[in-house]
Amino acid sequence: MPATNHKLTTQEMARFVADGFLRFDALIPDAINQHIIPELRLLESNKINQIFGQPTDPGGPPQPASLTPLSQCYPAPSVLGAMLNLPAVRGIIESLVGPDPRFDHDFVHRLSAGSMHHQHLHVDAVVDSADPTFDIQLFYFPQDVAPDAGGTRFVPGTHLRRTRAEGVSRYQHLLGEHQYRGTAGTLMVFHHGLWHAGQPNPSDVDRWMYKIRLNPSVSQTKRWNTEDFEHIHNDASDHTFALMRHDSVAQILRTMQPWQKGHESRYEQMQRARLWRYLSCDPSFDVDYYHTRIEQRGRLAEEQH
Amino acid sequence: MTIRQQILYLWLAEGALDTETVGWAFHDGTGGKGPQLPVAEPPYPTGLAALEQGWFLIQSPAPYPLYPGAEHEVSYLANEFVFERRIEL
Numbered sequence: 001m002p003a004t005n006h007k008l009t010t011q012e013m014a015r016f017v018a019d020g021f022l023r024f025d026a027l028i029p030d031a032i033n034q035h036i037i038p039e040l041r042l043l044e045s046n047k048i049n050q051i052f053g054q055p056t057d058p059g060g061p062p063q064p065a066s067l068t069p070l071s072q073c074y075p076a077p078s079v080l081g082a083m084l085n086l087p088a089v090r091g092i093i094e095s096l097v098g099p100d101p102r103f104d105h106d107f108v109h110r111l112s113a114g115s116m117h118h119q120h121l122h123v124d125a126v127v128d129s130a131d132p133t134f135d136i137q138l139f140y141f142p143q144d145v146a147p148d149a150g151g152t153r154f155v156p157g158t159h160l161r162r163t164r165a166e167g168v169s170r171y172q173h174l175l176g177e178h179q180y181r182g183t184a185g186t187l188m189v190f191h192h193g194l195w196h197a198g199q200p201n202p203s204d205v206d207r208w209m210y211k212i213r214l215n216p217s218v219s220q221t222k223r224w225n226t227e228d229f230e231h232i233h234n235d236a237s238d239h240t241f242a243l244m245r246h247d248s249v250a251q252i253l254r255t256m257q258p259w260q261k262g263h264e265s266r267y268e269q270m271q272r273a274r275l276w277r278y279l280s281c282d283p284s285f286d287v288d289y290y291h292t293r294i295e296q297r298g299r300l301a302e303e304q305h
Numbered sequence: 306m307t308i309r310q311q312i313l314y315l316w317l318a319e320g321a322l323d324t325e326t327v328g329w330a331f332h333d334g335t336g337g338k339g340p341q342l343p344v345a346e347p348p349y350p351t352g353l354a355a356l357e358q359g360w361f362l363i364q365s366p367a368p369y370p371l372y373p374g375a376e377h378e379v380s381y382l383a384n385e386f387v388f389e390r391r392i393e394l
Contacts, residue, residue, distance in 0.1 A: 161379045170314065171382065172330035175347070259327040261318035270377045290377075 006091025007225035010232055013095065014252040017275050020159030020191040027088055028185035033142040036079045040142070040210055043080070044108035068103040070214060080210070083140065092189060095224035096136050097216035104135060104213035111150040111201040111209075119197040120169030121155065124213070127164045128193060132278040133216065134159075135192040140210045143184050150201030151180030152188075152209065157257035159191035160271040168195050176258030221281040229280075236286040249276060250287040266290060306393050309334040313342070313360055313388040315352050320366060320384050322352040328382060339392035352386045360388035 008022070016022050042060035049056045050063065061080060064073040070093070074081030083089065093101065111117070124137070145151045155177045158168075179199060180188065190196070192213065201207050222229070234248035245251060253272040256265045266288070273287045286292045316328035326347040333339060342348040349355040356362065364387040 161381070163380055167381055170330060171316070171328050172314075173344070173347075174316075174328040175326075259316075261325055261327055263319065264379075264383070267377055267379050271379055 005225055006087045007223075008092060008095035009225055009227070010229045010249065011252065013224050013279065014232070014249045014276070016096065016189070016191065017272050017279065018253050018255055019156045019257070020194040021154065021156060022092070022189045023182075024088075024092070024187045024189075026183045026185045027187045028083055028086065028140065028142070030184065032079055032083050032086075033184045036083065036142050036210075037208060039079050040108045040110075040208055043106075044110055047107065064103045064106075066102070066104055069100045069217070070103055071100050073103050084212070089138075089187065092187070093136070093138075093214060096189065096220065097134075097214055098218040098220055098223045100217065101136075101214040102217050104215050106210065106212035109198065109209040109211060111198065111207040113201060113204045113206050115150070116200045116202065117198070118200045121153070121171055121195045121197045122165045122169060123163060123193055123195055124165070125192070127162060130162070132275045133220065134275075135213055135215050137190045137192055137194075137211055137213045139180075139188040139190065140212075141180070141182060141184070141186050141188075142208055142210070143205075145181050145207055146203060146205075147181045148179070148199075149181070149203035149205060150199055150207035151182075152196055153177060153179045153199050154190070154194055154196035155257075155259070156194075157260055157268070158195040159193035160268070160275065161193070161195075163195075171195075174259040220279060222279070233280060233282070233285075236284050236289065236292045238287065239289040241288070244288075249280075249285075253287045308391050308393055309336075309339065311335060311339055311390050311392060313348065313355065313390075315347075315349065315355060315386045315388065316382040317352055317384040317386060320368070322356070322362070322365065322386065324351060324384070326350055326352070335392050335394060338394055352388075355388050360390050363387050363389050 012022060039061055042057055046056040046060040046063060061074055061078045074084060139152060155174050232247060232249050234245055234250045238245050238248050238250040253269060260268055269287045270290045273285060273291055277283050277285045311334055312332040314330040315326050318324040318327055326349060329347055331342050349358065366383060366385050
């Protein structure tokens with residue numbers, strides 16, 4: 001759970017960097033979960049009507065434009081706005097993308113009872129830039145989702161792979177993939193690069209999910225609760241093959257998913273270390289010395305010129 | 306007699322055929338009339354195990370030159386092996 005000031009801890013941030021997602025079970029209170037479906041229904045139909053140039057229902061929530069500061073999206077009495085403005089939700093958002101991020105887009109993903117529609121694994125949007133900045137996507141499930149009742153499928157640890165959306169559709173199954181199931185009010189937060197897919201809903205209950213993508217408008221460095229930062233943030237000497245710590249950020253970033261085996265995991269570690277350098281504002285940070293070794297030699301070569 | 310192809314993709318932990326399966330995909334040209342494979346778990350623990358069960362390897366990944374500046378990037382799963390078996394219907 002987030003810290004008392006609702007911000008994520010350094011440990012949780014490191015887990016996000018390693019896994020590409022965080023999950024908060026039953027975070028949203030039932031007072032919101034039980035009243036949000038009518039608003040989601042209106043938002044869903046208005047979005048679809050807007051896409052096809054049809055008139056929208058004026059009773060629905062005003063749809064924000066991309067680049068709108070989040071604080072200006074869904075004003076009261078919107079239930080959706082109340083959800084996004086919960087201190088616990090704001091704390092999670094601010095920890096990852098800073099205060100008042102920009103609205104990118106949102107969508108209501110309703111899977112009708114009995115729907116056998118399924119998606120291939122994909123990445124949203126287009127292949128991304130090489131810099132370590134990232135967007136987040138919130139996945140909010142206002143109702144219970146039973147096993148195999150249309151929960152989103154996703155593959156932890158895929159978020160730092162630079163791929164095109166359609167290129168990952170070939171992977172039908174990967175070891176360690178998840179299919180969401182959980183209690184009402186659960187919120188998941190994804191790094192924008194995480195591979196995911198909608199799944200069939202053979203149950204007799206419609207499955208509702210609200211997804212919103214947010215862009216940082218400020219640097220994402222140390223926006224979380226850093227009370228535990230000095231204790232677990234390691235220096236570049238934390239090295240499995242020399243002297244290693246077992247209580248450090250590096251140790252969290254060493255933890256691989258079941259599909260990440262063999263020497264390939266070393267490159268995953270390097271990408272995670274690169275992202276942590278950005279988040280922690282420590283350009284010398286490393287996990288198992290892979291960057292440091294190369295950078296030291298690079299400096300020697302530069303000195304000769 | 307009609308012959309139809311079944312295709313099995315295995316993504317292995319490393320470039321050797323006897324390393325562990327980490328991903329899989331099955332495409333069935335028999336429309337379900339041929340023998341099937343488990344879905345929720347790897348159908349074979351390694352690529353070699355698939356050979357031992359009668360699958361024929363039709364493609365294996367070749368080592369490739371690394372782009373300067375992108376040597377440490379991670380992208381698609383590199384160790385993709387493709388197998389087939391031909392089913393008489």
